[in-house]
Amino acid sequence: MLQIGDQAPDFTLRTTTGATFRLAEQRGQRAIVLYFYPKDDTPGCTAEACSFRDQYEDFQDLGAEVIGVSSDSEASHQKFTQKHRLPFPLLADEGGKVRKLYEVPRSLLGILPGRVTFVIDKQGVIQYIFNSMQRATDHVSKAKEVLAGLAR
Template identity: 85%
Template sequence: MLQVGDQAPDFTLKTTTGDTFRLSEQLRQRSIVLYFYPKDDTPGCTAQACSFRDQYEDFQDLGAEVVGISSDTETSHQKFSQKHRLPFPLLADVGARVRRLYEVPRALLGILPGRVTFVIDKNGVIQYIFNSMNAAADHVSNTKEVLQGLVG
């Protein structure tokens, strides 16, 4: 897996609105909290997305955009995003190309896609990586602490 201090690989994917998201373009404006999750509308993934949603304003205040990625389709992401009123983009990595680019490991005996969060600063450098399938809420709280350190 990639390490803290590595340059984040650039990529382009479609958002729930059909827009194109290119990491390098977004980093010109702000840091990125890039979180990979297994599947839309599952209990852990919903809890994680809603936790990011509930604290989204804090992330914005810390100069960061939250971005979720899974292998679900744009249509699935649209339904998930609308159902839970997610204010941040979800990206459809249908072929898992970006997941492989970021070397996100599989979880639970290699059955499920893993749950990993990266904090990428405006220079494109990975400042933090958190890999935990079961501690979905910790992805949010730990990430905010890292961003506070970058701003402070």
């Protein structure tokens, strides 16, 4: 399992706009809040995404970019982004390769992919890991707390 203090594994995935996102290209520029979620347009995932949306400016002010990742397709992400006016990119991890790279566990019942948020600093080091299926919106507040601490 990845730990706080580990270098965040690099990866490349497509975004909702068809652009390519590569984590290594972000190093030295800004912190990254990388959140893995089970599925577009489900109640918990929608609440989480909308909470990140509603506080997105706070993340920008803290020098961070929010990136959402699920196994849904680019088309599904595009609909989800448009429907909820999400200002941050969603990445299509079809096949779950990046989820495996980040060792994101499945839900307790093993049915759904897990919900885990990583706060990665500007140097690409994991500063925080939060794993909770039930407390979807807590991922947002916890990530903000960690980023505020890093800014001090």
